[in-house]
Amino acid sequence: MNHTLTSFTPLAALVGGALIGLAAVMLMALTGRIAGVSGIAARLLPPYEDNEFGGRLAFVAGLVAAPVLVLIVRGHLPEQSIEAGTPVLLAAGLLVGFGSVWGSGCTSGHGVCGIARLSVRSLVATAAFMATGIVTVFLMRHGS
């Protein structure tokens, strides 16, 4: 199986990462909450425990609108290559959704905000999803 090759882009990665961090800091400054996308998205669904639905929906709408803004400003969308077919996408989505809520966070909540807060729980969580992610890709690409 051929995979889409991507080039190592350390500068863009650092700048993009800094923007993600800036957004996390801004959300904390304004709402006092961790910028964890899984936590925000999960609370768009019932049961509703507070009255912050509008803010969460606005945040997710911003995530969705970002490529539209890039398209308007630059005239083309950034590179994106999705190799998985429908059955894999369904299984992957289910696992990502279930696991991120079961473990109280995903790459943003644990991997960025949690590690920045030096949370031991987030360090353990990040090590766990990195490990199973690496093993899964290894089995998919190099197994058999």
Add this chain to the structure above:
Amino acid sequence: MANLLQFLIGLIFGLGLLVSGMSNPAKVLNFLDFGAVTAGGWDPSLAFVMAGAVAVTFVGFRIVLARSKPVFAERFQLPTKRELDPRILAGPAIFGIGWGLAGFCPGPAFTALGFGSRASLIFVAAMLFGMWLARYLGQLPQPSGLVAPADPLEG
């Protein structure tokens, strides 16, 4: 006003994912592909994304949390849970398998919706169902001592 600002924050977050390349599942999978380190084709970019994000958040949180309260809320709501229960290992382990299968985690999946692809729609629909299921099962009575409720303030 608060909602408009949260839209802008989501927009900045999404631009970060796009600029860093994390909105591209191929780039994520090429990072997770440690088998390619020696064979060629490994893309270490994601480590730099995390480094940039964690560095800014580390410094920014220290400045922000020194204030008495957030702009639009009465208090900062930080996770208080400390103990390492089975869920803090099992949840992320399950999440990582899904991440490795398709190269999408929740943030990039939502940003991918803006590309208008059918694949991202399928993934996000399944992901939202999985999130609902985990919350539903998490709220059922658990066998005592086996599973502690997740801290709702994390992630």
